[in-house]
Amino acid sequence: MFKRTLPEGFVVLSRAVPSLVIDLKYTGSDNFVGRPIAGYAEDGDAIVTQECAQALAKIQETLQDPHFKAAFKVKEPKLVILEAFRPLMAGDDFWAWGQSDCQKTKQAYYPRIAKQDFFALGYLARRSSHSRGSTVDVTIIDTANNQTVDFGTPFDFMDELSHPDNQAVSKTAYENRQHLKNLMAEFGFEGIPQEWWHFTLKNEPFPDTYFNFEVAKYES
Ligand SMILES: C[C@@H](N)C(=O)N[C@H](C)C(=O)O
Numbered sequence: 675m676f677k678r679t680l681p682e683g684f685v686v687l688s689r690a691v692p693s694l695v696i697d698l699k700y701t702g703s704d705n706f707v708g709r710p711i712a713g714y715a716e717d718g719d720a721i722v723t724q725e726c727a728q729a730l731a732k733i734q735e736t737l738q739d740p741h742f743k744a745a746f747k748v749k750e751p752k753l754v755i756l757e758a759f760r761p762l763m764a765g766d767d768f769w770a771w772g773q774s775d776c777q778k779t780k781q782a783y784y785p786r787i788a789k790q791d792f793f794a795l796g797y798l799a800r801r802s803s804h805s806r807g808s809t810v811d812v813t814i815i816d817t818a819n820n821q822t823v824d825f826g827t828p829f830d831f832m833d834e835l836s837h838p839d840n841q842a843v844s845k846t847a848y849e850n851r852q853h854l855k856n857l858m859a860e861f862g863f864e865g866i867p868q869e870w871w872h873f874t875l876k877n878e879p880f881p882d883t884y885f886n887f888e889v890a891k892y893e894s
């Protein structure tokens with residue numbers, strides 16, 4: 675039987691750090707395009723570099739610290755991975771969708787901007803840092819009550835309100851974003867000005883390489 679293997683240096687996140695919650699959005703239709711994205715199998719694994727997985731393990735552990743539980747006002751916090759490695763072919767799919775006329779997700783994901791502008795405004799990249807394997811999109815859930823921490827906007831809401839430093843969100847959401855940024859920074863991740871959920875490992879192992887293998891089920 676055919677067994678898929680990952681390129682050297684990459685790991686399946688659910689095996690490397692079983693305590694994380696994995697909820698990849700681009701394997702299905704619950705996303706800003708409204709359908710699965712090219713390069714993602716329905717049962718695709720979250721994939722990252724070894725270095726990224728190690729840092730995420732430490733973040734998940736540190737989230738259990740009373741300081742962070744109090745900061746986020748949660749009892750049993752878990753880091754949720756919404757997006758991890760993204761193949762280049764997905765970037766091409768996003769680009770083609772951005773040029774198309776389909777507007778079925780506009781109200782939910784980009785009510786105040788045109789989707790053609792996502793790339794210029796920095797909400798989406800055709801050659802994304804995700805394709806280098808050390809970038810993740812995250813949120814936090816309290817598994818004691820299944821409530822997601824309030825970060826002010828839904829994931830992938832393409833709007834100024836999602837800018838981490840936007841002060842038009844509630845004080846709680848603004849502070850939660852700052853706590854998340856600090857937690858991620860403690861383990862080497864850096865965010866971007868447009869999205870509170872998007873972080874790249876600064877010391878990434880493949881800073882100049884963009885990969886194009888599928889997000890599928892992998893044996894190792
Ligand atoms: C689309 C969003 N989840 C994201 O990751 N945006 C950044 C800018 C990217 O595409 O690299």
Ligand SMILES: [Zn+2]
Nearest residue numbers: 757810811872
């Ligand atoms: Zn991202």
